[in-house]
Amino acid sequence: MVKYCCHDSTSAEYWGWRELLRVAWRCPTQYNLGQITKGFMLANLLRDILTRTKSKANIEGRPSAAVLKPAAKTIQEAGRHLLPPRSVAQPHTMTSFFCPVFWGIQEQERARVIEVVEDLTKSLQHGFHAADNFICWGRNNSMFDDPGFADAWKQNAESISDEAIVWRRYILATSAFHCVQLEGDFVECGAYTGVGVKTVVDYLGGTQFPKEFWAYDVFEHQDGMDNHPMPDVGPELFQRVQRKFNDYPQVRIVKGRIPDSFEGNCPERICYLHIDLNQASAEIAALDHLFDRVVPGGMVILDDYEWTAYRAQKLAEDVWFDARGYRVMPLPTGQGLVIKR
C-alpha cells in the first residue's frame, strides 16, 4: 500500500517550507509518492516547455476562440484524439490519501478532529481517503491511478483546499471526459481562481483542449450576495484568472453577476455544466438560463448539493429538478449529478 500524504516534499515546493513545517508535526508521512509525483512534475514540465514552443505562433497571434472553434464533427474527432489513455492500475499498489482539511468544525475543535482522523487512518490497511469531510477506506482511489489527472490536479492546485478536494476534481475530470465527446460547450458558473476549470482543461489536452469553456464569476464580493466571500475574491482576481488562461484562447472568462452576465455571453449548446455559486438563488437562476441548452447526455454537476452547510441549495434544486422529472444523484463527495435526457 502506498500512502499519499499531501504534505510531502513535493508539496513543499508548492507551498513553501513554512507551510510544510506548520503542518508536518501532525501529518507525518509514513510512505509517500514524492518521487513519483516529482517524476510526473518533471515530465509535465518538459511537456509544457515543448507544448509552449510548439504553440508559440498561436499564442502570439491570439486568434479568438470563435475562430479556433471547429465544426461539431471535428470537435468530436479532436476530442477523441485528445482523450487521456486508460491508465493501468497496478493490482497490488493502492494509494491512500490524507489531507487535513475538514469543513464546518469549530475552530477550537479543529486540531482534535484532525488528530482523531489521522489516528484512525493509522488503523486502516487498505486504500483510505480522509479529507474534505469524506472519510472512507477500502477504496481504489482511482484518481491517483490516472497520471494525466494526477498531473493536472497537482500542477494547478494553489492551496491546501484545492489539494483536499481531489476526489471532487476527479468527478469533474471524468465527467468532462464524457462530455468532451458530445456536442456543445463547457460552462462553469463560479470559476473563482480558475483552478477547477484549468484542471479539467489540462486533463483533456491543455492548450489543445478542443471546446470553448465559459468561466463565469463576479470575482468581487458585492452587496446583496448571500454567499460567503471566498478568500481570494477582490479587485485583482479577474486579471489574475485572465493571466492564467493567456495561452488558452478557448477559455472565455466572463466577469459579472449571474444571471445578468449571461446576456450576450452565453453558449447555445452546453455539454458540461458545473455550478458552484454557494447560494441557492444564483444557482437556480443559472439553471433557469442554462439547463435547456444542455444537450442530451450532457452532465450537470452541482458542487455543494449534498452539503448541509448549503442545504438551501439542495432544497431549491430538488424542487426545480422534480418539476422537470429529474432526481439529483447525491455523490459521496458532496456534489450532486444530473445527466440530461
Ligand SMILES: C[S@@+](CC[C@H](N)C(=O)[O-])C[C@H]1O[C@@H](n2cnc3c(N)ncnc32)[C@H](O)[C@@H]1O
Ligand atoms: C466556491 S467558489 C467557486 C470555486 C470554483 N468553482 C473552484 O472549483 O475552484 C464560488 C464563486 O462563486 C462566485 N459567485 C457567487 N455568486 C455569484 C453570482 N451571482 N454571479 C457570479 N459569480 C458568483 C463567487 O464570486 C465565488 O468566486
